[in-house]
Amino acid sequence: MRNILINFHYNDFKVGAYIRLSKEDDNTTESESVANQRLLIKDYLKIHELKLAKEYIDDGYTGTTFNRPAFMQLIADIEAGKINMVITKDLSRLGRNYVKSGYYIEEYFPNKKIRYVSILDNVDTFQNSQNNDIAPFKALFNDMVSKDTSQKIKSILQAKKADGLYLGAKAPYGYQKDPKDKHKLIPDMQTAKIVKKIYTYFLNGKSINTIAAMLNQKGYPTPSKLKNKKDTIWSYTSVYNILKNEIYTGKTIQNVWTNISYKNKTRIKRQKQEWIINPHAHKPIISMATFKQVQIKLHKKESTPLKPRAKLLLEGFVYCHECHHLLGANYNKKSNTWNLTCNNYKKNSQQKKCTAHYTNYQKLEALVLKQLNSLAKFDNLQCNYQKELAFLNNKLNILYEDRLNGIITLTKYQELKNKIESQMAALKTTNKINLNRDLIARLIDKITIDNCKNLRIYYKFRKND
Numbered sequence: 001m002r003n004i005l006i007n008f009h010y011n012d013f014k015v016g017a018y019i020r021l022s023k024e025d026d027n028t029t030e031s032e033s034v035a036n037q038r039l040l041i042k043d044y045l046k047i048h049e050l051k052l053a054k055e056y057i058d059d060g061y062t063g064t065t066f067n068r069p070a071f072m073q074l075i076a077d078i079e080a081g082k083i084n085m086v087i088t089k090d091l092s093r094l095g096r097n098y099v100k101s102g103y104y105i106e107e108y109f110p111n112k113k114i115r116y117v118s119i120l121d122n123v124d125t126f127q128n129s130q131n132n133d134i135a136p137f138k139a140l141f142n143d144m145v146s147k148d149t150s151q152k153i154k155s156i157l158q159a160k161k162a163d164g165l166y167l168g169a170k171a172p173y174g175y176q177k178d179p180k181d182k183h184k185l186i187p188d189m190q191t192a193k194i195v196k197k198i199y200t201y202f203l204n205g206k207s208i209n210t211i212a213a214m215l216n217q218k219g220y221p222t223p224s225k226l227k228n229k230k231d232t233i234w235s236y237t238s239v240y241n242i243l244k245n246e247i248y249t250g251k252t253i254q255n256v257w258t259n260i261s262y263k264n265k266t267r268i269k270r271q272k273q274e275w276i277i278n279p280h281a282h283k284p285i286i287s288m289a290t291f292k293q294v295q296i297k298l299h300k301k302e303s304t305p306l307k308p309r310a311k312l313l314l315e316g317f318v319y320c321h322e323c324h325h326l327l328g329a330n331y332n333k334k335s336n337t338w339n340l341t342c343n344n345y346k347k348n349s350q351q352k353k354c355t356a357h358y359t360n361y362q363k364l365e366a367l368v369l370k371q372l373n374s375l376a377k378f379d380n381l382q383c384n385y386q387k388e389l390a391f392l393n394n395k396l397n398i399l400y401e402d403r404l405n406g407i408i409t410l411t412k413y414q415e416l417k418n419k420i421e422s423q424m425a426a427l428k429t430t431n432k433i434n435l436n437r438d439l440i441a442r443l444i445d446k447i448t449i450d451n452c453k454n455l456r457i458y459y460k461f462r463k464n465d
């Protein structure tokens with residue numbers, strides 16, 4: 001197929017949008033509706049900075065014939081020079097007759113220097129695109145492929161989202177769906193007031209938990225109650241989510257989640273630049289200034305989170321001798337020490353299920369290390385490590401000699417050298433003799449403390465191996 005590349009100024013295009021709704025499409029998807037075809041085309045024109053000259057609609061005409069009034073008008077306007085670009089939602093809108101579609105795409109449009117764009121098939125006859133070559137065949141074969149259908153629906157949804165239409169199943173708390181337009185949000189008299197109160201309380205210094213308690217006391221309906229009609233209470237999370245939701249400033253943020261594919265429905269989060277944000281989609285409940293103030297306040301609170309601490313060397317290895325529960329570690333700020341207590345005791349101190357088994361951790365660790373160091377097995381481990389290191393060193397020397405004697409190429413030498421060196425590095429980090437938790441796990445099954453503070457170490461090997 002020919003490609004005609006003409007340097008047109010984009011402003012020179014007189015765009016004819018061709019929309020077709022056939023009877024056979026009536027009971028199919030919403031994606032074929034006139035409104036959706038129009039929306040998709042409008043969106044395309046906006047993105048490509050093109051202006052619509054005229055819209056041609058054939059409502060109720062099959063794609064197998066080209067004797068349709070609006071289509072014939074389009075051709076007449078092309079002949080009269082009123083239109084030099086034709087755009088359709090997809091190839092099937094132009095026609096379902098392969099021979100005739102092929103004639104227009106391959107013969108008629110190029111001869112008349114008409115640019116033809118089929119949005120969903122990614123066909124643009126003025127772009128040197130591979131898709132153009134398959135266009136006539138696609139008109140014949142690809143209509144029924146489910147992937148196509150899925151992609152088409154996605155594109156329709158995205159066009160809607162770009163227009164700021166609200167596509168959620170339920171309106172968010174504080175809003176309701178406009179009875180005249182299910183894709184538009186309007187503030188809900190009752191709950192919008194509650195949203196405002198939450199923001200005011202928070203800016204007046206109330207904590208999130210206090211706000212939740214206040215709302216419960218007043219018996220205000222909760223977001224989940226409105227959704228599933230279950231009797232629920234306000235929680236930290238439900239208040240927090242309202243304080244974080246930009247929708248209250250009049251903004252819609254959509255296209256955040258997507259499925260992996262049309263077959264795999266696992267939801268994944270899109271990259272931020274793919275999100276479709278419409279800042280003035282509906283009436284705000286919260287002013288932008290207030291929202292920003294709240295975010296700053298929230299951020300201050302969040303920026304000092306508790307860092308997950310690294311585990312102590314023996315943490316998780318020490319058990320209560322009496323009840324077999326783990327001894328948990330607690331830090332004592334005053335004495336700057338770590339202490340262990342029986343978890344069973346800590347959880348059920350009232351029921352006296354066990355005693356504290358209170359143990360100073362540092363002392364325990366020192367004792368265990370002393371024991372380990374005195375073990376022959378431990379020395380063996382160190383021995384093995386040294387042996388392996390020496391072995392790798394030797395390999396490196398041989399390799400070097402091979403290179404000197406010209407037995408191997410420089411490339412091969414470097415490749416093998418890198419390999420050995422990375423093996424050595426790995427050996428050094430995993431088998432470091434200063435004890436780490438991995439090594440402890442290899443050596444020790446468990447350690448127990450009894451209520452007379454006796455220490456027992458259960459090894460994974462027999463001492464005299």
Ligand SMILES: [Zn+2]
Nearest residue numbers: 320323342354
């Ligand atoms: Zn215990």
